[in-house]
Amino acid sequence: MCREYYLHKRKNGIYYVQFKDKVSGKLLTARSTGQIDPVEARVQAELWKVSGIPTGRKRKPRPIEEAAGIESIIKILRKSDLNADDAMRIVSVLKNIGLIDISAVKNTGQGAVPFVQFLEIF
Numbered sequence: 001m002c003r004e005y006y007l008h009k010r011k012n013g014i015y016y017v018q019f020k021d022k023v024s025g026k027l028l029t030a031r032s033t034g035q036i037d038p039v040e041a042r043v044q045a046e047l048w049k050v051s052g053i054p055t056g057r058k059r060k061p062r063p064i065e066e067a068a069g070i071e072s073i074i075k076i077l078r079k080s081d082l083n084a085d086d087a088m089r090i091v092s093v094l095k096n097i098g099l100i101d102i103s104a105v106k107n108t109g110q111g112a113v114p115f116v117q118f119l120e121i122f
Helices: 038-051 064-079 084-096 115-121
Strands: 005-009 015-019 053-055 060-062
Antiparallel strands (some): 053 060
C-alpha cells in the first residue's frame, strides 16, 4: 500500500503535510499542520484526509482530489506560453461559470488602442 501523504518537520519545528495526488502520484504543495508534536500533526493530517484540506482565504475544506485538480490547473497555466486569445478563452470560461463578472485582458492585437486614445474617442 502506498502512502497517501508525507509529514516533515521544518526548521521552525512545525510539521507540514504533503498529500499525494492519486491520479498523477505527484506530491501537492506542503501545508502547515500548525503542530509541533508528530502525533498531533498526524492526527491533523488524518482529519484533513477525511474532511478535506482547508483552502483559500476562508479556509473552506476541499477534498484532496479537488485540491489536486486545482493545483494542476495553476501549474499548467504558469508553465504555458499563453497569448491574448488564450487568456480571453480562459476568462470566458470563468465568466460562463459565474466566477468573475468583469475582466481585463491585455489587447495586443491589430485593433489595439492605447487606453487614453480610447477615452478620447468618447
